[in-house]
Amino acid sequence: MYESHFPHKRYKHTIEFLEQHIPTGSQILDLGVVNPFTEIMENHGYKVKNTTGEDLDIDTSAIENSDDEIVTAFEIFEHLLSPFTVLKAIKAKKLVASVPLKLWFASAYRSKTDMRDRHYHEFEDWQFDWLLEKTGWQIKARHKWTNPTKKLGIRPLLRQFTPRYYIVYAERV
Template sequence: MYEHTYPAKRFQITLDFIEKHLSKSDKILDLGISNPLSNQMLDRGFRVRNTQGEDLDEDFSALLKNDYNVLTAFEIFEHLLNPYTVLKQCSADKIILSVPLRLWFSPAYRSKTDMRDRHYHEFERWQFDWLIEKAGYRIVDRQEWTNPVRKLGIRPLLRFFTPRYYMVYAEKIKG
């Protein structure tokens, strides 16, 4: 069904999930600078505005604008020290978020060359759900998928069966 190359598989699953839950009239704020996935969202007719690379742990100005009703963040929250505050500051009625899941057989990702490219969090499903619910959202749909790698060994074999990514669609609880 999906091409089994990274990131094509992840992009296709994400785009299908977006199309399942959002309409073309939604105004989306996508956390992170413009990227191939946000460009594909634009190509499919979605109204997307990206943040500009500001440190979202320190600068909430993009979140405080009221020109969006959907917040998307694809593999962003694991890089933030405080994703809860980001969710509390946003004004979106709907969110679609994805994160890499914590894998018991692999350490958290940490780039040796880029100090900003590290994971402060690799969530378990229940932790990510709890974060979203504590921020005032009701989870409507979830999806997870594997990310096999073409290498030999026990860990690469486990990646064929163990979900690596987790995505959630949630709506703000009114009241």
């Protein structure tokens, strides 16, 4: 059903997970600039405000000054040097966040042309769980999925059954 409407498998899994845990019509602060998934959330009935591209490692004022009950962070924390600081700054009661998982057979992602488009962290699921716990969040639900490619080779074969993305729904303790 969703496959023909979404350009990425992760969008399909992400919106399904969001709809399972967050009622449509909810006001969301989405960490990161407006992006294609912002429109998908809005088309599914969510009211979305995004951060504006500020360096969240240095400036968490948009998070601290938000009165939204829900924060989403889809593939954001791996780009931060200190996701701990951002997670502690969130005042909202609910969080939906996804991260790419560390793959033992591939290096962390690093763009050669965009200094901001690099992964400082690629988590194992237990590491992300621990980070959330240490910053005052209790995980209520979680899901993982693969990201297969249509290429030939050992890595594409491993991507068929090795989870690449991890998403959680958590509440402030």
